[in-house]
Amino acid sequence: MNIIKDTDHILLMYDRKRKWLLKVRQGENFATHKGIVYFDDIIGKQYGTCIFTKPQGFKMRVFKPLPSDFILKMGRTTQILYPEDCGLILMYTGIGPGSLVLEAGTGSGALTCILGNYVKPNGHIFSYDIREKSLKQAKKNIQKAKLENVVSIEYGDILKDVEHSDLDSVVLDLATPWLAIKRVKNFLKLSGTFASFSPTIEQVKKTVVALEGEEFYDINTFELIKRRIIVKENATRPTTRMIGHTGYLTFARRIQEIENPYQAKKPEKAEKVDLSDLSDIIKL
Numbered sequence: 001m002n003i004i005k006d007t008d009h010i011l012l013m014y015d016r017k018r019k020w021l022l023k024v025r026q027g028e029n030f031a032t033h034k035g036i037v038y039f040d041d042i043i044g045k046q047y048g049t050c051i052f053t054k055p056q057g058f059k060m061r062v063f064k065p066l067p068s069d070f071i072l073k074m075g076r077t078t079q080i081l082y083p084e085d086c087g088l089i090l091m092y093t094g095i096g097p098g099s100l101v102l103e104a105g106t107g108s109g110a111l112t113c114i115l116g117n118y119v120k121p122n123g124h125i126f127s128y129d130i131r132e133k134s135l136k137q138a139k140k141n142i143q144k145a146k147l148e149n150v151v152s153i154e155y156g157d158i159l160k161d162v163e164h165s166d167l168d169s170v171v172l173d174l175a176t177p178w179l180a181i182k183r184v185k186n187f188l189k190l191s192g193t194f195a196s197f198s199p200t201i202e203q204v205k206k207t208v209v210a211l212e213g214e215e216f217y218d219i220n221t222f223e224l225i226k227r228r229i230i231v232k233e234n235a236t237r238p239t240t241r242m243i244g245h246t247g248y249l250t251f252a253r254r255i256q257e258i259e260n261p262y263q264a265k266k267p268e269k270a271e272k273v274d275l276s277d278l279s280d281i282i283k284l
């Protein structure tokens with residue numbers, strides 16, 4: 001439905017830099033430096049409309065929030081995953097409607113929100129963290145994003161407490177992912193996918209070595225670099241400042257290793273053929 005109702009979320013935009021993620025409530029308002037926005041002027045209208053502040057009359061745009069708006073504007077107690085990294089995780093894990101996914105650590109729940117949005121309506125995200133502060137903040141964010149039905153957030157140490165089976169994917173964003181690989185391998189169904197986000201190359205190396213030592217295949221690590229392009233007549237170019245580094249993403253697929261039955265039957269070394277009788281025909 002495109003009509004804005006009482007308690008719905010909106011993204012209110014004055015310009016590219018000044019934008020707010022808000023919950024509209026009947027009879028209430030939001031004060032900006034450009035004037036007051038009355039929610040009653042918004043409720044009942046369509047997403048994508050414009051309204052004007054009172055009394056100054058500045059134009060504000062009202063959009064339906066995207067998952068990326070939620071994560072960039074959400075309350076946080078930890079570093080969060082950025083939308084571009086979340087996007088690659090979706091592509092390389094195949095997480096989609098109906099997927100059963102384990103995530104650790106939850107952190108502020110930014111990635112949890114993105115994953116939750118994609119597994120709807122009948123998939124589930126089982127998300128774990130060992131910090132009470134993170135769990136509290138992430139639960140608030142999940143509630144705000146109205147994802148409580150598809151996301152459960154619990155205390156759990158992925159290195160020892162948590163148990164699962166038959167999952168489609170495991171996604172890790174924690175300091176020591178390599179220590180979790182032996183355990184999470186058993187949580188995955190065959191051909192299930194693994195993803196891990198790490199800010200440093202040292203973490204990536206240890207993670208890849210651990211994956212190679214377990215039953216994982218198709219191991220790939222990527223780094224995404226996003227540049228915004230400023231488009232102006234005769235002056236179109238990348239922006240001067242940018243986020244130069246977020247982290248590295250390592251992906252793998254769970255395989256059941258089977259011993260090669262043909263290896264034992266390798267043909268023995270061919271005997272040397274005596275060609276001396278053919279010396280009339282061929283020059284030896």
Ligand SMILES: C[S@@+](CC[C@H](N)C(=O)[O-])C[C@H]1O[C@@H](n2cnc3c(N)ncnc32)[C@H](O)[C@@H]1O
Pocket residue numbers: 078079080081104105106107108109110111112128129130131134156157158159173174175
């Ligand atoms: C960088 S944050 C994750 C941020 C999250 N991806 C987001 O987008 O909001 C890392 C989290 O991993 C948690 N963590 C560290 N070790 C853990 C473990 N063994 N089991 C579960 N969570 C763990 C930390 O408490 C922290 O909250």
